[in-house]
Amino acid sequence: MAEGNGVLIVAEAAGSDLRPVSLELITAGRQLADALGGGVTAVIGGMAIEDAAQRLAAAGADKVLVADGDAFADVTAGVWTALVTQAIERTQPAAVLIPGTTAGRDYAPRVAARLGVGLAADCVELAVEDGAVVAVRPVLGGRVQTAVKLAGNTPQMATVRAGSFERATGSDGNGSVELIDVSLSDDDTRVKVLELVQEAAAGQSLEGADxxxxxxxxxxxxxxxxxxxxxxxxxxxxxxxxxxxxxxxxxxxxxxxxxxxxxxxxxxxxxxxxxxxxxxxxxxxxxxxxxxxxxxxxxxxxxxxxxxxxxxxxxxxxxxxxxxxxxxx
Ligand SMILES: Cc1cc2nc3c(=O)[nH]c(=O)nc-3n(C[C@H](O)[C@H](O)[C@H](O)COP(=O)(O)OP(=O)(O)OC[C@H]3O[C@@H](n4cnc5c(N)ncnc54)[C@H](O)[C@@H]3O)c2cc1C
The missing domain is CATH 3.40.50.1220 (TPP-binding domain)
Known part of the structure; x- marks a missing residue:
């Protein structure tokens, strides 16, 4: 058990900004880190994401690891599996929280499989009992909630449903921001995004709407x-x-x-x-x-x-x- 090494949260960028769920994970990560010991480290990938990284540091991440470059411009499962796996190997956290976005649901199980650890998917509440993360997740279409205890190998991993935690709103945190190198194999990069077609949606997006x-x-x-x-x-x-x-x-x-x-x-x-x-x-x-x-x-x-x-x-x-x-x- 890597108790004391804190919690790694994976943040996702939307252009040069943050997806709201990234700030929710800071709140969730802090809650777990207080119980497990250690701080909250965030990892984020993208292009020209300095502002997003600074925002994570200001909102309460103790450290922000940034993978900046073309390869991270789109969230593809291969590249993000490599990014998150290498961030975990570097920080040896007790727990890892990943957004329950479409992309997160794709790369999170790959990371867990690569590391040989368990993963609780689509969690809406998190707690710590006897040093183990206990994750609450709705099942059977939300009719029943189950509590899953992540015993065994570390890190203990969970994907977190958007909207389950308050967004961290702090703006005076002074976490450090560090650029990291991620080694990518041909296998990691074999899926390429050729074109993004924006749906012609009028009005506000549902994501994060008040x-x-x-x-x-x-x-x-x-x-x-x-x-x-x-x-x-x-x-x-x-x-x-x-x-x-x-x-x-x-x-x-x-x-x-x-x-x-x-x-x-x-x-x-x-x-x-x-x-x-x-x-x-x-x-x-x-x-x-x-x-x-x-x-x-x-x-x-x-x-x-x-x-x-x-x-x-x-x-x-x-x-x-x-x-x-x-x-x-
Ligand atoms: C695997 C699976 C996944 C699903 N995923 C989703 C999902 O993601 N999201 C989702 O929404 N559904 C989902 N569904 C479908 C879901 O079961 C319902 O069929 C659907 O939500 C019904 O939509 P509705 O409420 O618009 O229609 P209806 O159930 O037909 O309800 C219409 C309502 O309008 C009211 N009404 C009618 N006329 C008036 C009027 N003049 N004034 C005021 N009220 C009026 C009626 O009283 C009725 O309550 C899923 C189903 C399955 C099996």
Whole structure:
């Protein structure tokens, strides 16, 4: 057990900025490091990411390891497996936390396999018991939560679901920033990103959004989804959708919230004409305030709503938009 060597968190950049989950992992990493001993080291790869690295140091990482260069411009599994494995070999941490992003879910098991250690995937809570990390992870579509104790070889590894921890907001940390060399074999670099095609999404991205308004099949027609867009615009919110309307082709998959879409954790989540199937709930139930608008008083969404409006959304939503506009004027 490498107790005392602290925790390594893997940060991901979005261009020259940080993905919000990177700051969430600083909070999670600090919590574990306080119990395991040692500090929090962050590792990040990318191009022109000095600002992102400084932000990690300012937000509370004791040390930031930076792999800068062309090879790290895109997150490919081979390169990031090498980067994270070598960062672990260098720092010998007691625990490693990796973002539960699409990329993280791809390279984390490869790193664990290369090192011959276990991995708890998609964790939403972390604790330490008798020197071992205990990770809570939802299973069976979120109906049940299991606690997994990571006994055995170190480091103890987990991927962490976005939105599960508060973002570290500190700005006066003075962690050190160090450039590292990563040796990459031909095997590590055999997958190349040829082109990135940006989906033509209007409005804010769901990732890290503070407010989200999502619409479901209750809107009946794709054109009626404009009501959701209007409410989102009035609230300064991002637009989300249930899988029913994504499958119907009304909205892009990037807007889907739930088990097979995005996991979000905004301060405010407004569900319009969404029944609240468990596969939707697992993607948004950790929101601070949930407002549901549905004409069926028995809709499951009301079981987790902080505020519920039972009524016809075609009457309720325009009235709410008017009230919001008056309140914000
Ligand atoms: C493996 C698997 C993965 C899945 N992943 C996801 C996922 O990631 N995200 C997801 O969302 N779903 C997912 N689903 C689908 C999920 O089970 C539901 O089918 C889906 O969430 C239903 O979408 P909905 O609430 O928009 O539609 P519905 O369940 O049809 O609900 C529509 C709601 O609108 C209300 N309504 C109708 N008219 C009005 C009106 N005029 N005014 C007010 N309310 C009205 C109705 O009362 C109803 O509650 C998944 C399913 C499976 C099997």
């Amino acid at each position: 407010r989200i308004v999502s619409g479901g099949r209750g809107l009946k027609e794709p054109d009626q989804f404009k009501l959701v867009e209007d409410l989102a615009a009035a609230l300064g919110a991002a637009v989300g959708a249930s899988r029913a309307v994504v499958d119907a082709g009304w909205r892009p998959h990037s807007e889907q919230v739930g088990q097979t879409g995005q996991t979000v954790s905004p301060r405010l989540y407004v569900a319009v004409g969404i029944s609240g199937a468990v596969q939707h709930l697992v993607g948004m139930q950790s929101s601070d305030y949930i407002v549901a608008i549905n004409r069926d008083p028995d809709a499951p969404i009301f079981k987790i709503a902080s505020f519920g409006i039972v009524g016809d959304l075609f009457e309720v939503v325009p009235a709410v938009i008017d009230e919001v506009k008056v309140a914000r004027a």
